[in-house]
Amino acid sequence: MGFAFTGQGAQWAQNGLSLRNGFPVVEKTLQKLQGVLARLSNSAEWSIIDELSKLREESRINEPQFAQVLCTAVQISLVDLFRS
Numbered sequence: 001m002g003f004a005f006t007g008q009g010a011q012w013a014q015n016g017l018s019l020r021n022g023f024p025v026v027e028k029t030l031q032k033l034q035g036v037l038a039r040l041s042n043s044a045e046w047s048i049i050d051e052l053s054k055l056r057e058e059s060r061i062n063e064p065q066f067a068q069v070l071c072t073a074v075q076i077s078l079v080d081l082f083r084s
Helices: 017-022 024-039 048-053 064-083
Strands: none
Touching: 017 024, 017 048, 017 064, 024 048, 024 064, 048 064
16 A cells, blocks of 8 residues: 655645544554654744644645645544554
8 A cells, every 4th residue: 555645735724623532542652743743953833733624715825935844734634543
């Protein structure tokens, strides 16, 4: 089995919200990834979980600096969900 992660463009507001609500492993992975993001030398001043929770009107998920990180976070969460 192999996985191909999508590039920017497949994201939408509240992407992965139902997965977070339905599967604790997804929430755990997103929290872990937030910790990784926070430890970067030029760490982001925003939260993966907060950004993925925003309504379409508030969401910044279509801006490249958010889209790339958020799409990757959701996809890593899916891999962890499949593994579980």
